[in-house]
Amino acid sequence: MDSDHEAYVLLLLSDSNLPTGSFVASAGLESYVTHGFFTDLSASSPSRPDKMDYTVNFLRDSLSTYAHSALPFVLDTHRTIEEYLQDQTEHTASDLDPVLSRVRELDELYETMTLNHITRRASKSQGVALLTLFSKGFSKPRLSRHLSVSSDSGLLDLETRATTLVDRLKLLVRREETHGHLPICWGVLTATLRLSPERSQYLHMFLQSRSLLSSSVRLNTIGPYGAQQLLLHTVRPLVDAEMSRCKDLTTGLLASSQNAEQDGLDDDAIRGPTMTWPLGEILTARHDLQHSRIFNS
Amino acid sequence: MTLSKIEQGHGRVVLRNDGSGNVFSELAATYPLKLLSPRLPSPDVSIVYMLSYGGGLVGGDRVRLDVEVHERARLVILTQGSTKVFKTRPGQRLSSNSQAHPITAQRLNVQVAAGSALFLLPDPVTCFRDAKYHQAQSFHLSKDSSVVLLDWVTSGRKSLGEEWVFSRYHSLNEVYVDGRRIAKDAMLLEEASRNAGPLNPRSLSESLAPYSCYANVIIYGSLIRETTQSLSEAYGAITVFKQHAPPPLLWSFSAICNGEGCIVRVAAKETEDVKNWLAKALRDLENVLGVDVYRRAFS
Numbered sequence: 001m002d003s004d005h006e007a008y009v010l011l012l013l014s015d016s017n018l019p020t021g022s023f024v025a026s027a028g029l030e031s032y033v034t035h036g037f038f039t040d041l042s043a044s045s046p047s048r049p050d051k052m053d054y055t056v057n058f059l060r061d062s063l064s065t066y067a068h069s070a071l072p073f074v075l076d077t078h079r080t081i082e083e084y085l086q087d088q089t090e091h092t093a094s095d096l097d098p099v100l101s102r103v104r105e106l107d108e109l110y111e112t113m114t115l116n117h118i119t120r121r122a123s124k125s126q127g128v129a130l131l132t133l134f135s136k137g138f139s140k141p142r143l144s145r146h147l148s149v150s151s152d153s154g155l156l157d158l159e160t161r162a163t164t165l166v167d168r169l170k171l172l173v174r175r176e177e178t179h180g181h182l183p184i185c186w187g188v189l190t191a192t193l194r195l196s197p198e199r200s201q202y203l204h205m206f207l208q209s210r211s212l213l214s215s216s217v218r219l220n221t222i223g224p225y226g227a228q229q230l231l232l233h234t235v236r237p238l239v240d241a242e243m244s245r246c247k248d249l250t251t252g253l254l255a256s257s258q259n260a261e262q263d264g265l266d267d268d269a270i271r272g273p274t275m276t277w278p279l280g281e282i283l284t285a286r287h288d289l290q291h292s293r294i295f296n297s
Numbered sequence: 298m299t300l301s302k303i304e305q306g307h308g309r310v311v312l313r314n315d316g317s318g319n320v321f322s323e324l325a326a327t328y329p330l331k332l333l334s335p336r337l338p339s340p341d342v343s344i345v346y347m348l349s350y351g352g353g354l355v356g357g358d359r360v361r362l363d364v365e366v367h368e369r370a371r372l373v374i375l376t377q378g379s380t381k382v383f384k385t386r387p388g389q390r391l392s393s394n395s396q397a398h399p400i401t402a403q404r405l406n407v408q409v410a411a412g413s414a415l416f417l418l419p420d421p422v423t424c425f426r427d428a429k430y431h432q433a434q435s436f437h438l439s440k441d442s443s444v445v446l447l448d449w450v451t452s453g454r455k456s457l458g459e460e461w462v463f464s465r466y467h468s469l470n471e472v473y474v475d476g477r478r479i480a481k482d483a484m485l486l487e488e489a490s491r492n493a494g495p496l497n498p499r500s501l502s503e504s505l506a507p508y509s510c511y512a513n514v515i516i517y518g519s520l521i522r523e524t525t526q527s528l529s530e531a532y533g534a535i536t537v538f539k540q541h542a543p544p545p546l547l548w549s550f551s552a553i554c555n556g557e558g559c560i561v562r563v564a565a566k567e568t569e570d571v572k573n574w575l576a577k578a579l580r581d582l583e584n585v586l587g588v589d590v591y592r593r594a595f596s
């Protein structure tokens with residue numbers, strides 16, 4: 001994909017006004033604050049940490065576990081869709097069945113690995129929002145006065161195929177035949193917009209970080225300027241580090257990555273998705289127990 | 298099956314119930330794994346202790362246990378004391394040509410037939426400084442089986458000042474019901490490679506503070522529905538007001554499989570507190586296993 005197109009899509013997707021549903025999610029931050037974790041827990045720190053330090057503590061632990069759990073699903077979904085769209089042989093609507101069943105398998109695995117009802121709920125609502133965003137916001141507009149209709153060759157063109165695929169997936173989610181989890185839907189969206197897998201993963205981590213910082217601002221733990229400072233100076237090295245650790249992890253469901261499905265017990269490398277922060281799991285799952293709360297997760 | 302047919306570090310347990318009580322049709326293991334089954338008052342409940350020689354595992358040890366529970370038998374798998382994972386056997390140095398951090402690995406595969414039940418209630422795993430431990434457990438149930446699967450880890454030898462200073466703990470639990478995977482719980486706690494460019498490294502112990510024990514319990518099945526229900530109710534009754542410091546113990550409950558099962562996670566500053574909490578939360582097991590067996594698991 002040419003870099004001009006990629007840069008343009010990146011501009012669109014990084015718009016903080018995109019209706020992605022992330023503004024109601026704090027990914028456990030609200031519960032972390034309520035449960036008293038914005039306090040000095042280290043026995044011997046030279047200086048007293050401030051709220052910005054605590055925010056970065058959360059950001060680091062939360063991003064690490066999210067990268068390890070979700071990036072393999074972004075990658076494998078993206079690969080699945082990309083492969084389908086790149087396949088140049090003739091296409092009919094029923095060709096979608098294999099690719100959709102692959103996406104459903106990935107979605108189901110993410111569900112069985114996300115063993116926390118709050119994270120599941122937040123992930124599904126954000127996933128569906130992305131699919132809606134694609135079909136309402138990114139599909140080609142019908143501008144009969146400005147765009148000429150492409151000649152009908154009998155084969156489905158790339159954009160039609162992408163739109164049909166997303167519509168079918170949306171229907172499956174609405175019928176509750178699949179879950180529509182965020183990393184899966186992100187992979188679908190970015191592959192249909194022809195972003196490279198690595199860009200897609202990077203942007204996903206960046207947006208996750210920015211969303212955490214926005215919730216931090218709403219919780220009044222940092223100010224809007226502080227959030228910008230962190231985005232420029234802290235988020236970048238964190239996202240870079242998580243990318244270098246996690247961008248090649250796979251789910252093990254695709255033929256090209258089946259070694260990850262073996263448990264890797266005798267092997268030094270960890271290849272599959274995994275949670276890395278059990279404390280975050282507990283705090284996130286306790287979200288609804290808070291007496292007052294402003295977020296959904 | 299004779300011992301000579303089993304590979305090193307492997308064990309096999311096959312438990313049946315002939316109608317008048319449980320019978321082990323197989324119960325065998327080879328070094329460094331050791332299995333013991335004490336005689337119990339109840340004929341339909343059996344215990345197998347999973348032991349290791351010298352009370353621990355060392356770098357490079359590979360242990361594998363295959364278990365089958367048939368015909369409405371109830372099996373409890375326990376350990377005696379925590380599973381200690383050493384980087385090397387005490388007093389023994391690594392030879393120069395071996396890997397710097399050899400992995401210690403433990404694998405458990407269990408088949409639980411319809412109507413049967415498995416209670417995996419070991420003591421926690423304790424990884425010592427620089428130890429690297431992998432554990433993979435898979436459980437194949439039928440719709441009518443019941444399980445309680447406890448998997449827990451401590452921060453190390455606190456008496457020696459060890460607080461989350463092992464090299465890696467990787468645990469994988471997969472539960473299948475009639476061939477369909479209902480839960481895949483993967484957790485990685487790793488000290489290495491936590492750096493992020495110009496930022497100071499964030500240690501495992503900072504991420505997990507102030508707790509030094511984390512437990513995960515997977516519960517499934519009709520035999521223990523009351524436990525699931527009472528935990529669900531107790532959880533729903535909690536209201537959290539703003540706190541000024543983390544509480545000494547935290548727990549969470551998430552239903553899986555439309556409420557047929559659940560995942561319970563517990564963290565506490567002291568391992569003993571987690572144990573006491575679990576003993577209370579799983580008290581209904583007294584009715585399922587008998588008081589004697591329940592006490593062996595939680596004494």
